[in-house]
Amino acid sequence: MPLFAQITDSHLRADEPERVLKLRAGVDRILGLGVAPDAVLVTGDIADDGGSSEYEDAARELARLDVPLVVLPGNHDDRAGMRAAFGLPGTGEERLQSVSVHGGVRVVACDTLVPGSDDGDLDVAWVAKRLAEDRLTPTVVAMHHPPYLVGIEQMDGMAPPADQRAELARVLEAAPNVIRVVAGHLHLTTAASVGGVVAVTAPSVNIQLAPDYGTGLVAITDAQAGVMVHAVTGDGIASHVIPV
Template structure:
């Protein structure tokens, strides 16, 4: 099974909300989508880890849906801090089994892969959170017998990048409870996230973790303790292609796209 992991398109119909977002963000997103659509062998599913749009307007989501139209495979999305829940429900409610209630959590299955999506959006804030109800929901799902791998998809990473200022904007409330839950899980677990605008991988509480880069802009790497927030940097963009063979192996490839 091949899974494309993309994140942080930040597309906008009128004007960007974020200063660092490139003016041609929609064109960059279309190039990524075209590459996924043309991939051989075909990609089985796409996981999009948040900040689909930059402002969350209905026009933004209409543009996003037009950009994603060439993709014939299932697309699984989670909201980022620049998204709007109502817009996402309207855009994806017919294809994604969102749970009832305000949060856009859901569980889905493709082949032997289980996908558990967590909504970490905090209205009006950059950082993310999960509340006790969400942690209990996730614990209940993880407790159900499952023979294949499980992906937890979320926008704000609960694991550190080592970039101080960006980690301060990541998952805050609920991070410790989620950490304990992940550490206690006995199974093949992957956590895919976004938000940092810099691709990296980590092992955290025994789980394989990954942040997808953003074609809208990428942050520079600065691992100095207490360094200021890094600005954007011009470097090659790549999305990830995960090759899953049941519980036997995981291979993770970078797929470069010229933007």
């Protein structure tokens, strides 16, 4: 059974070394799953302000998993620092996007980073091309910003724009082999339907956020950190929150 783990939003800071310990605990939790996942999806905001030493710390901790990593950036990340620490291809502000196959499941990893901004920007045309290349292999689409609104103003203000969300929904409707969209960014577990595909956000391996639906703001809470597991079953795919 193909199994993916997802670890997200570690927000490492050199001046707060305990954050590395939280990432380490998440890695340990994945190491304790009883089986090695086919790949681990690292869905952005690895570092809090894009420092290179933070990426080196993250790469060292994640290397302990000893499985393929699918690494993509979030709004807090720096592409150059990620490329250097994780040995990823590309240069400059070229998007850090990839397609790979693990355990017979294709992962289309998208880069929604806009340098200097917290807002998500999805290259839907690139996603459409990648999906058009293979209409048969079960496929997971991964990105940092969830491509759907969650009803929390502060977070929805950073979502990819409405035209991109609508276009992605159309692209997914034409891609019946896409079994899941996975994202991070919210520090909150959510699920929605995008173009008929179930899309989820994983909890942060570091700090969780709690919404206030009255003000539309989020606040830091002491809720438990987590990672996610996506298990590809005979029926499709099931996503699990694993507390850390």
